[in-house]
Amino acid sequence: MIATNIEKINQEIGLNARLIAVSKTKPMPALQEAYDAGQRIFGENKVQEMVEKHQQLPKDIEWHMIGHLQSNKVKYMANFVSLIHGVDSLKLLEVINKEGIKNQRIIPCLLQIYIANEETKFGLVQAELYELLQNKSFKEMKNIAIYGLMGMASNTDDSSQIRNEFKGLKMLFDKVKSDFFEAQDTFKEISMGMSGDYLVAIEEGATLVRIGSAIFGSR
Numbered sequence: 781m782i783a784t785n786i787e788k789i790n791q792e793i794g795l796n797a798r799l800i801a802v803s804k805t806k807p808m809p810a811l812q813e814a815y816d817a818g819q820r821i822f823g824e825n826k827v828q829e830m831v832e833k834h835q836q837l838p839k840d841i842e843w844h845m846i847g848h849l850q851s852n853k854v855k856y857m858a859n860f861v862s863l864i865h866g867v868d869s870l871k872l873l874e875v876i877n878k879e880g881i882k883n884q885r886i887i888p889c890l891l892q893i894y895i896a897n898e899e900t901k902f903g904l905v906q907a908e909l910y911e912l913l914q915n916k917s918f919k920e921m922k923n924i925a926i927y928g929l930m931g932m933a934s935n936t937d938d939s940s941q942i943r944n945e946f947k948g949l950k951m952l953f954d955k956v957k958s959d960f961f962e963a964q965d966t967f968k969e970i971s972m973g974m975s976g977d978y979l980v981a982i983e984e985g986a987t988l989v990r991i992g993s994a995i996f997g998s999r
């Protein structure tokens with residue numbers, strides 16, 4: 781089943797986006813099955829769980845941290861995490877940068893943008909994003925790299941609302957790209973779309989989709 785799901789989703793998303801298999805709460809055999817089907821990018825939302833799975837699975841997997849991140853947990857994954865999606869404060873970036881220095885690497889991050897019409901979702905609004913990108917201490921950080929933006933749409937059945945939220949994120953991405961990252965080729969990722977809305981996300985320009993239940997079944 782897992783292999784079939786991955787194949788179907790890969791056909792749907794085509795070559796413009798990459799699939800992140802969101803494996804949070806799922807047992808090792810499920811991840812191994814996805815790996816055997818060729819999947820190489822996995823997403824987790826808890827650091828401890830990601831560390832354990834990273835230790836047990838083959839080392840050619842890219843591990844993406846997609847959840848809300850506490851700064852005291854960064855150190856446990858700083859040596860191997862491939863992309864941190866949910867960065868939404870300068871303080872957190874400072875910690876990630878510090879861990880990057882310790883581990884002698886540049887840690888790729890996405891800045892999480894608040895796009896949903898709900899109180900519960902994390903993320904920066906545009907003014908906060910601009911403030912962060914213009915901050916002097918941000919500009920001095922050499923051991924983080926901003927690869928793009930991430931957003932989570934509202935949890936609603938109204939697909940036109942979801943589409944508009946994704947459109948907004950894509951517009952903001954284009955603006956930020958031209959205002960701050962024109963010369964940085966690695967600033968190219970738009971992480972948006974989950975099991976319920978990834979087709980809309982792809983149409984609106986997603987480059988990374990984060991899909992859990994449509995691959996592994998419900999949690």
Ligand SMILES: *Cc1c(COP(=O)(O)O)cnc(C)c1O
Binds near residue numbers: 990994
């Ligand atoms: C759990 C999770 C997903 C995947 O959700 P599904 O609906 O199972 O596809 C995507 N993004 C984030 C941030 C998540 O926490």
